[in-house]
Amino acid sequence: MKRRLRTASRKFREFLMIAKGVTSTDHPVQAQIIPMRRCNLSCTYCNEFDEVSEPVPVEEMFRRIDKLAALGTTLIVISGGEPLLHPQLDDVIARIRSHGMIAGLITNGYLLVPERIQRLNRAGLDHLQISIDNVQPDNVSLKSLKVLDKKLQWLEENAIFHVNINSVIGAGVKNQWDALTVAKRAVELGFSSTVGIIHDGSGQLRPLAEDAQAVFNETRKLSKRSYSRLNGFQKNIALGQPNQWRCRAGSRFLYICEHGLVHYCSQQRGFPGIPLADYTRDDIRREFLTEKACAPNCTIxxxxxxxxxxxxxxxxKGESHKVVGAGCECYSHEHGQLVQIGGAAAVQ
Incomplete structure (x- = not known):
C-alpha cells in the first residue's frame, strides 16, 4: 500500500512537472547537486569523484536546495561521488521534498542495506538509480551484478520509491552482452531498465562496434518505460552520428558542483561557472537561447x-560557447578518459 501511494504521489508530481515545463520556459526542470565528491569506489572510466573531499555541510546544501526551489526547479537529482557517504543525506532528501520537488538519487549501491533503504523511504525519496557495469567485477569496475544482486533483492523487498537499473555498453566494456543480462535481471525484479553508451571525457560520442550495436538493440526492447524512448538521440549515438537538437543546459538543466557553481553538465564544468546563489532568471533565459558547440555529438x-x-x-540564436573539453580549475579533467552515460535523470 505504501508503495502504491508513493507511486501515485510521484506520478502526480511528474505530471505537474511536465505541465509546468510546457507552459513556462523561465525555470529549471531538473538540477543535479553534489553533496559529496568522494567515492568509496574508483572505477577507471569515471571523472566525477575523488578520494579526499569532505561532505558539503548540510546547512549549505539546504541553502542550495532552497535557491533551486526559488528558481522554480521541479526535480533535483543527488549525485556524486557517492552521496550515501554524506552523513546527513536523509535531511538533504527531506529538504527537497519539503518544497514539493521530486527527489532522485544516483548511487553505486554498495552501502544499501534494508535499514538504509527504509531510511530513504522515510526521507521521501522518489527515484533511485544504480548503474551496473558488468556481471563479474573486473579491473575497470566493481559495480557488478554478482556483488550488487543482493542489494537489488533488498530494494525489491523494501523500497517504496522507483528504482532504475542502468547498464552500459561501448568502448572499454569487456563483455558487451553483460548489459543485457543486467537489464533482464532488473526487469525480473520489477525495476525499470535503461542502457547507456560510454562516452569520452568531454561527454562526446564514441560509435558502437557491431556486437555492442546488437546488445544495444536487444536491451532497448526491455526499456519500454524509459523516458529515453521519447526521442531517438541514442540511436544516432550508437551509429556515431551527430544529433540536431537544442541543448537547454544552464537553463532547463543545471549541474551544481560541490563548490556551489552552476555548470552545463558533469562533463562541461566551467560554463557558465556562476555561483548558484547569484544565478537569476536572466541567466536561465540567456542559456535557454544559447547554442552549445558540444551539442551535436553530446551523449549526456x-x-x-x-x-x-x-x-x-x-x-x-545566441553566440555558441566553445565548451568541448572544458573544465573548471576545481577539477581534474583528463581528456580521453572514459566516463559513463546514464539514465540518471530519467523520470520513469
Whole structure:
C-alpha cells in the first residue's frame, strides 16, 4: 500500500512537472547537486569523484536546495561521488521534498542495506538509480551484478520509491552482452531498465562496434518505460552520428558542483561557472537561447531528456560557447578518459 501511494504521489508530481515545463520556459526542470565528491569506489572510466573531499555541510546544501526551489526547479537529482557517504543525506532528501520537488538519487549501491533503504523511504525519496557495469567485477569496475544482486533483492523487498537499473555498453566494456543480462535481471525484479553508451571525457560520442550495436538493440526492447524512448538521440549515438537538437543546459538543466557553481553538465564544468546563489532568471533565459558547440555529438542522457520538452520552440540564436573539453580549475579533467552515460535523470 505504501508503495502504491508513493507511486501515485510521484506520478502526480511528474505530471505537474511536465505541465509546468510546457507552459513556462523561465525555470529549471531538473538540477543535479553534489553533496559529496568522494567515492568509496574508483572505477577507471569515471571523472566525477575523488578520494579526499569532505561532505558539503548540510546547512549549505539546504541553502542550495532552497535557491533551486526559488528558481522554480521541479526535480533535483543527488549525485556524486557517492552521496550515501554524506552523513546527513536523509535531511538533504527531506529538504527537497519539503518544497514539493521530486527527489532522485544516483548511487553505486554498495552501502544499501534494508535499514538504509527504509531510511530513504522515510526521507521521501522518489527515484533511485544504480548503474551496473558488468556481471563479474573486473579491473575497470566493481559495480557488478554478482556483488550488487543482493542489494537489488533488498530494494525489491523494501523500497517504496522507483528504482532504475542502468547498464552500459561501448568502448572499454569487456563483455558487451553483460548489459543485457543486467537489464533482464532488473526487469525480473520489477525495476525499470535503461542502457547507456560510454562516452569520452568531454561527454562526446564514441560509435558502437557491431556486437555492442546488437546488445544495444536487444536491451532497448526491455526499456519500454524509459523516458529515453521519447526521442531517438541514442540511436544516432550508437551509429556515431551527430544529433540536431537544442541543448537547454544552464537553463532547463543545471549541474551544481560541490563548490556551489552552476555548470552545463558533469562533463562541461566551467560554463557558465556562476555561483548558484547569484544565478537569476536572466541567466536561465540567456542559456535557454544559447547554442552549445558540444551539442551535436553530446551523449549526456539527462540533458537530452530534459531538453526534449522544448525541442519545438525558441531556436537558439545566441553566440555558441566553445565548451568541448572544458573544465573548471576545481577539477581534474583528463581528456580521453572514459566516463559513463546514464539514465540518471530519467523520470520513469
Amino acid at each position: 542522457s539527462c540533458v537530452h531528456q530534459t531538453s526534449f520538452m522544448d525541442f519545438w520552440r525558441a531556436p537558439q
